[in-house]
Amino acid sequence: MNAELPTRQQRVRSFLEEYLESNEYPPTLREIGRAIGVKSTSLISYYLDQLEERGYLVRQRSVSRGLRLVRRDSPRELKARPEILSIPYLGHIVASAPVPIEPLSGDESVELSRALFGANTANLFALTVKGDSMIDALIHDGDTIILRHQERVENGEMAAVWLDEPGETTLKKVYYEGRQVRLQPANPSMGPIYVPEDNVRVQGKVVMVIRQLE
């Protein structure tokens, strides 16, 4: 609630409400600063980040006047809309570490239409790809991927796989072949690798890839 906000942030929020009421577009960082007596645009940016983190507003990065206030409606609103999935966003997937289990900060989520998914929408989580090491899965730096917590997948399904040796995460189609696992890149011009079964940890099945082009 507002009472929990530091004074400066309360003043920023109040100013935003008043400004939007009368202007119908948001103020710039400098207008906010002039209104509350702060000259530093980076400090205003810091306050807006704080307000965003606490759920009072949403910023649009690198855009003039890029913010919207969040109006506090009933938190049941989303639950009343069963056609939307709210999928926990846990951070980044990189080659050099296992996939995150808990979110790095706060309660971030990705909202997607249920219609984009199959029948099973349990245990989903979202990660952003960092680096080019997933390129053999035809997955690029910056893509968002949706996975389901699963420790085993069906033959031919793509999974995020942690290899104890050499200590890396990879995205590949998994085939169990006796005591070995064949890891097949999605890129057909690349060959598979074979790994002892006990060296492989499936960390989640990839169910969706979202590529932004801008």
Added chain:
Amino acid sequence: MNAELPTRQQRVRSFLEEYLESNEYPPTLREIGRAIGVKSTSLISYYLDQLEERGYLVRQRSVSRGLRLVRRDSPRELKARPEILSIPYLGHIVASAPVPIEPLSGDESVELSRALFGANTANLFALTVKGDSMIDALIHDGDTIILRHQERVENGEMAAVWLDEPGETTLKKVYYEGRQVRLQPANPSMGPIYVPEDNVRVQGKVVMVIRQLE
């Protein structure tokens, strides 16, 4: 009434309404120009002056995004969850027809987190890919793509392009080279095609690809 406005001004007004609906702050002159295919910021300013003179909006001089629509109907209830975009779903994209302009049935939409997008979230629509003819764009049958209504793109951006000759839709990166347009597949193992400029119709810029893997 809208019917009295010249075409360009009508398009500006429509764009403003849509933009404000989804962003809650007004566009810049350049954003308006990009949306309606006009490069000249002075012409956009001229159109806004015309719309102001006719009572459709009020401008704030020398201010970034300085305009408010004059609302003639009852004020719309702002969406409770600005962080979710509801994007009209218009059906399928196939090689043998132009992309659909109206939905095939009802008011279907795709809900996606705004955080998955860049600053410009106006004029978006969703299509599902039918058939394998977009594979040279590394886009598969069944993928969902999100496009923005644009009649022109920047060099290197991927667009849904209708070719009058031979009468097909393709997804390619577009480069304007003199009187010709180079259409470059995303698949690096494939070569470009060159088409006369007047044979090409950009039907929308591809801003996202969503691949379901199950």
Added chain:
DNA sequence: CTTGACACAGAACATTCGTTCGATTATAAT
């Protein structure tokens, strides 16, 4: 045919804009 108004267009410019960087101070935890 000439003229003026309107519609359209691009380039250049000064100013505004948000981010980044580096810094200091205050506070909390160890």
Added chain:
DNA sequence: ATTATAATCGAACGAATGTTCTGTGTCAAG
């Protein structure tokens, strides 16, 4: 006392922004 984090701050920067200026083309009125 030390360390880490949060809060605070100003300067500089590259990019974005709207305005101004100049120009062309179209059309209607005289």
